[in-house]
Amino acid sequence: MLYQKESLNVRHLQDEDKQFLAKWLSNPAVLEFYEGRDNPFDAEKVANVFFNGEAEVEKCIVEYNQIRIGYIQFYQVNEETSKIRDYGTEENIYGMDQFIGETEYWNKGIGTLLVNSMVEYLVEKKQANRIIMDPQISNARALRCYEKCGFKKVRILPKHEFHEGQYRDCWLIEYKISANVVDLIN
Template sequence: MLFKNGKLSVRLLELKDNSILVKWLSDPIVLEFYEGRDNAFDLDMVHEKFYNRDKGVVRCIVEFDKLPIGYIQYYLLDSDDSKLYGYTDLSDVIYGMDQFIGEVAYWNKGIGTLLVKSMVEFLVEQNQADRVVMDPQTWNERAIRCYEKCGFKKVKLLPKNELHEGEYRDCWLIEYIK
């Protein structure tokens, strides 16, 4: 387990989690906000995206009251992302992170805020992060409100940054500074 905060815990992704990822990533309600409703996952896609990829990304399952409810990942920003985001002149330790709550019954209960705050605290304290960044799509106002409650600030607009449901969508670069 990476950390625990009350009923919330985050642990490393295990192979046995593949079926829960398929469940979440084939739910149109979840896909509306993560990956897109035109991109439902099957077991092969889950293995391709979550298990057979870059070793620099730390992939985790989010549990609440010992039940898996979501996914979170974090990674040191690479040179391509640093360039895209405009961090080429900084010597800061910068982490990126992405997450979703896959169990819709756990939405709108403050768990996302608790998760983001807890992960930022973990990255700052355990990984010596100076900054943590994310790039949510501009239309995802609920997520952006959550991130702003956690201390993130909008830094710059990233036009047509992410393909979602057949079109490239604008995203905000948001950052938390220690």
Template sequence: MILYHKEELSVRSLEPEDAVLLVKWLSDPVVLEYYEGRDRPHDLTKVQEHFYEDSPEGMVRGIVRYRSEDVGYIQFYPIDDDERTEYGYTDFTGKIYGMDQFIGEPRLWNQGIGSQLVKETVTFPLTVKRADKIVMDPQCWNHRALRVYEKNGFVRKRLLPQHEWHEGEYRDCWLIEYRVHTPES
């Protein structure tokens, strides 16, 4: 099922046969440097566990297509109570969605595809899922990703020290937020 389509970019639902694509992308050290870590390559078993068996309620997972080619992965999901506490949203009563994505074809990096993906994707949880905020937690050293997110309306909210395990150590991340302006926000 197509989740959305805009010009040369579309996102379709993740299907069981897409496991092979995820293995390809998540066993590439160039991709893993930015997503999951080069010390965590995924084989078919790990992909099944991570992307098919572990699916929290409300999570939407999709394959990114560019010019009719499968080029990446995206997911968004309502954040749970633990994440609300960790991110400092315990007093916020609106819907908050998390979002993660990557372009799995490095030859297509630095061509604006990721920026277009982020720009178009925030519309889906905001309009279809009625989210009030969308959050992400990119690692602080990933300046390219942070530029893309900020260019597309995300703002840095707070530093999350030693937040994510990546390549043998806990790394600092930024909590970034995209929000609909409501009286509560």
């Protein structure tokens, strides 16, 4: 297990998780915001995308009360892992992406718990100075969650993500670690 926070467990992806990813990523409600409704996944596609040996990205399953409910990944931002070039190499910057695949767990504060706990993990265990994400500007629910967790909008990334047949604008958002936060952790 990577970490546990309250009723939430985050652990590395395992072979037996393939069926859950295929279930979640074939649900139009999930796909509306992650990958696109025109881009459903089956077991083969899950294997190719999520179990491809890509060492730079840490891929994890999210469990709530021991039930698999979603997915989160994080990575150190560099030319291999991100197309965002706003940051230099002098900082330790991480990116993250996540979704809750079991829709009955939406709007219950679990996303906020997940994002806050991953930020805490990345600051404490990976010594991240900043954490960035790039949600689509139309994903209002996710943006509210991220702002509740302390992320700030930096700028719009025009035509940043190909989604449902067209390029969509996204927000570059970041959580910047202040000296006060680092002092509190140490």
